[in-house]
Amino acid sequence: MKKLIALACAIIVACLGLAVGSNRLSASTGDTGGNTLNLANWGDYIDPKLIKKFERETGFHVNVETFDSNEGMYTKVKQGGTDYDLTVPSEYMVAKMRKEGLLVRLDKSRLHGLSNFGTAFMNRSFDPDNQYSIPYFWGTLGIIYNDRYVRPGSIQHWDDLWARKYRGDIMLIDSARDIMGMSLVSLGKSVNTTDRPTLVAAKAKLDALTPNVKAVVADEIKMYMEQDEAAIAVDWSGEASEMLGENKHLHYVVPSEGSNLWFDNLVIPRTAKHYKAIYAFLNFMMRPENAAQNAEYVGYATPNDKAKALLPAAVRHDRQFYPDAQTMQHLEVYDDLAPKVVREYNDLFLEFKMYRK
Structure with a gap:
């Protein structure tokens, strides 16, 4: 019996060894x-x-x-x-x-x-x-507008959003890099700007947009735009595609002066x-x-x-979501900025949101 037990133990040990070896090999x-x-x-x-x-x-x-x-x-x-x-x-x-x-x-x-x-x-x-x-x-950041409230073709550039006639009409995606980037491009600057005075200037321009901003939100934008409860939004192309599929009065524009190209x-x-x-x-x-x-x-x-x-x-062939080569040349991919700079973007964007209140 002891020999049988010893043999059984030997077999078990051998099997365990094979299993361990197999795991190491894997x-x-x-x-x-x-x-x-x-x-x-x-x-x-x-x-x-x-x-x-x-x-x-x-x-x-x-x-x-x-x-x-x-x-x-x-x-x-x-x-x-x-x-x-x-x-x-x-x-x-x-x-x-x-x-x-x-x-x-x-x-x-x-x-x-x-x-x-x-x-x-x-x-x-x-x-x-x-x-x-x-x-x-892949996709872009752009402007969605509703032709029930906005004349078709009248919004083509970021600066158009600052027009007085759009008071209380604009929904912004709650994203520091995107909204600060939008403002930077409207100033002729890169979405990857690290110069603090330029970032402060972009934030100041956002403050000037405040009267036109209805809300700074995330997924809620889709509901507002699909149900004709907002005239204009700044959001990503994929979200825009969903909105346009639900409401035939919506249009998507990528400003030719530049925007974010994301992957x-x-x-x-x-x-x-x-x-x-x-x-x-x-x-x-x-x-x-x-x-x-x-x-x-x-x-x-x-x-x-x-x-x-x-x-x-x-x-x-939809230029809204597959932009032409000329527009693509002005699109920028976000760089992985230093943590200090990322904090500056986030802090300035938070100040903008608080300024609205």
């Missing part, structure tokens, strides 16, 4: 196995039907956790209390996470579809040679574990038919040129 090759993919994404930012399609095709199960700000997602990844395999930061956050060692370099030998993307969306300053990120969606991107955070699922998902989402379906569902512009070709002509 870790060393960048994959811990399992049939799960943990995706951290913005709310309602992927077609649920695509998730189901991916699960059916691959056998991987997708867990989706949503976040409402780049900063909130960044904090979770940095603290290490998550098990995200993929997440979707904006361009400036990609730069920040890359610099801080929070991202895993892409193994391009496992990727199939990078050639589908337009050159304008690759090799950007926030991630040279796309070592860490794959474009997901959301798929990246692998350092918390990742399920590499087979990760690369299967990245390749799945780069397939033109899937990227086109996602673009139609979400309403944002796709950087995938082969996917864009599959969209309805009315969408492909």
Whole structure:
């Protein structure tokens, strides 16, 4: 009996040793196995039907956790209390996470579809040679107006918002970089300005806009604009697309003098574990038919040129959401500014909001 027990113990120890060795091998090759993919994404930012399609095709199960700000997602990844395999930061956050060692370099030998993307969306300053990120969606900051209250074509530039006739008519997105950036561009300055006197001047110009501002809010803008309860709003192109789909009297304008060009991107955070699922998902989402379906569902512009070709002509040629080359030349991507400068933007924007009261 003792020999049997000893033999059994030896077998158990051997099995445990094999298991440990297997786990070490998996870790060393960048994959811990399992049939799960943990995706951290913005709310309602992927077609649920695509998730189901991916699960059916691959056998991987997708867990989706949503976040409402780049900063909130960044904090979770940095603290290490998550098990995200993929997440979707904006361009400036990609730069920040890359610099801080929070991202895993892409193994391009496992990727199939990078050639589908337009050159304008690759090799950007926030991630040279796309070592860490794959474009997901892109868009702009612009002006939405309702032709029930605003003569069509009468708003084309940021300075138009300061006209007295729009008193109490304008909704602003609650975002320091965007609204300070809007004011900076109206002064002929860059959205990445770091010079304090120039930032103070931009804030002073915002103060002058106060009589025209109905509210500074976030998601509420959609309700107000869709239900004809506001005449004008400053918001992102994807949000504008949803609004225009609900109200035929709405129009979207990207001022030709400049604005923000933003990118959301798929990246692998350092918390990742399920590499087979990760690369299967990245390749799945780069397939033109899937990227086109996602673009139609979400309403944002796709950087995938082969996917864009599959969209309805009315969408492909819509200058509101796919601006012409001349307008694109004046659009700027947000830089990852130094923390001190970011605080200045936030503090000045807060002062503007308090000034309104």
